[in-house]
Amino acid sequence: MRHQPLPIEFYLQPTQLLAKQLLGCLLVKETDEGIASGYIVETEAYMGAEDRAAHSFGNRRTKRTEIMFSTAGHVYTFTMHTHTLVNVVSGPINTPEAILIRALEPCDGIDLIAARRGKKKPVEWTNGPGKLTAALEITQSDYGRCFFEPPLYIAQGFHPKDIASGPRIGIENTGEARFYPWRHWVADNPYVSKSR
DNA sequence: ATCTGGATTGACT
DNA sequence: GTCAATCCAGATG
Numbered sequence: 001m002r003h004q005p006l007p008i009e010f011y012l013q014p015t016q017l018l019a020k021q022l023l024g025c026l027l028v029k030e031t032d033e034g035i036a037s038g039y040i041v042e043t044e045a046y047m048g049a050e051d052r053a054a055h056s057f058g059n060r061r062t063k064r065t066e067i068m069f070s071t072a073g074h075v076y077t078f079t080m081h082t083h084t085l086v087n088v089v090s091g092p093i094n095t096p097e098a099i100l101i102r103a104l105e106p107c108d109g110i111d112l113i114a115a116r117r118g119k120k121k122p123v124e125w126t127n128g129p130g131k132l133t134a135a136l137e138i139t140q141s142d143y144g145r146c147f148f149e150p151p152l153y154i155a156q157g158f159h160p161k162d163i164a165s166g167p168r169i170g171i172e173n174t175g176e177a178r179f180y181p182w183r184h185w186v187a188d189n190p191y192v193s194k195s196r
Numbered sequence: 197a198t199c200t201g202g203a204t205t206g207a208c209t
Numbered sequence: 210g211t212c213a214a215t216c217c218a219g220a221t222g
Contacts, residue, residue, distance in 0.1 A: 055203080
């Protein structure tokens with residue numbers, strides 16, 4: 001099954017809106033082993049210089065955050081402990097905003113995903129930001145790519161019936177920012193990550 | 197050169 | 210519920 005990447009224009013919308021528009025879209029990764037993909041069911045927006053929870057808070061510009069200052073649609077990956085997390089860069093150039101992809105519902109390459117994620121319940125394959133990167137084999141080598149061209153891209157998926165929003169996860173030490181309702185998910189979808 | 201801590205996960209009490 | 214794994218970016222000297 002092949003998919004058509006969404007055009008670069010898709011990414012040219014305000015970050016919070018894009019974070020919701022991404023819900024239901026298909027995240028695809030092609031490797032030598034084949035194609036694996038999943039529908040995005042949970043995202044979190046990080047709002048650049050003004051957002052204490054963002055790596056780019058105060059326009060902090062480093063080797064890691066550099067890609068956030070680039071144009072919308074770039075791939076921002078970073079390592080969290082033993083896991084890779086993946087973001088969609090958004091906002092105009094020099095406005096370092098990004099959207100973290102937190103959960104997927106598996107679509108293509110179920111056997112591949114199962115093999116990569118080991119013997120566990122299917123719902124555990126992709127219901128977390130570090131899990132889905134392992135399932136699709138998204139790594140630091142994808143840093144700086146564009147989401148509108150293979151091997152890592154986003155395509156049209158389904159249109160969510162209901163979208164819910166609430167505080168982001170895992171950012172306890174960021175003052176007021178921890179309360180901002182910038183996490184968005186497909187209501188009632190079983191693959192949405194569980195909060196702690 | 198060295199130290200610190202994290203946008204997580206999985207195993208264990 | 211708690212906690213270790215395990216590694217690198219970022220900060221500091």
